[in-house]
Amino acid sequence: MKIAFLGPQASFTQLAASQIFPEEELIPQSSILDCFNAVMNNEVEKAVVPLENSIEGTVSMTLDYLYNFDVFIETELVMPIAHHLMVHPENSVVEKIISHPQALAQTYHFRHENYPKIPSQDFNSTAAAAKLVSENPNEKWAAVANRSAAKLYGLKIIHENIQDFEQNHTKFVVISKNKEILDLPLQKTSEKTSLIITLPEDHAGGLHQVLSVFAWRKMNLSKIESRTLKTGLGNYFFLINVASEWHPVLSQNAIDELIALKANVKFLGHYNEYLFME
C-alpha cells in the first residue's frame, strides 16, 4: 500500500508515518496540499499530515483541506516535538534561519533572544529546510529541524531543544477516501469523532442550538474551533470533536438533529488517538 506524507525524508511527519505504517511504501510529498491531492487522485491510498501543535495550534492548511476535500480521518498519532538549530558543518555563522512556519513559531522566543536581528524564512517542512542547508554550504543558513534530519543531511547541531515550551506535541492524522478505523499496536489514549459544521444562517443562538444537540445527549466535546469560510469576514465553519466511544444510535440521532436544524454536517470520522512510541 502506498502512503503519502509531508516530506522529504526525516520530516516530523515521516517519523509519524513510519510508526503508523512500518511495512508500507511511504511516498514523500513536497506540501500538505500535495498529500491531499495524492489521495484524491488515487496515487496513494492514504496520507499522513500534521493537524495541530500544542504551542502553535492548528495547522490551518490541513484544517482547510479537511473542509474542502472528501476525505476521512482514520487515526491520530500524538508525537513529542524537539527542535534543534543546525548548520552546514563548514559553517558556524548564521545569517538566515529557515524552517516550516510551525517550527519557526514554536521557537520564536529562542530566536528572538539568541538571534534577534536574523531573518527567518518559511519552508514547506523542517526537513526540506535541513536538506537545503546541506545542499548550500556557501550560504550562512541554519535550519530548525529534528535530530534525524541533522543526521540524514549531515548537519551540525549548534543549539539543542530550542522549542519555547518544554511540553511540545503535534497531532498527525491519517487521511483517506475510506471511512475506515485504523487499529494500531500502539498505546491508545482516546477515541473521538470529528465533525465539521456550518451554521444555517446568522441568527441569535445558532451555535448554542448546535451545541445543545451534544449537551443534552451528554456527548462530551473536547474541541471546538472556528475557521474562516473565506466567503467574507465573519463567516466560519466549526470543527467539533466529540470525545467518546461511538454510540451508533445516539451519534446518528445527533447528526440527524443537526441536519434538522439546517446545519451542514460533514462527518470526518470516528477514530482512535495513539501516543508515539519513543
Ligand SMILES: O=C(O)C(=O)Cc1ccccc1
Ligand atoms: O516540517 C515538518 O517536518 C513537519 O512534518 C511539519 C511539522 C513542523 C513542525 C512540527 C511538527 C510538524
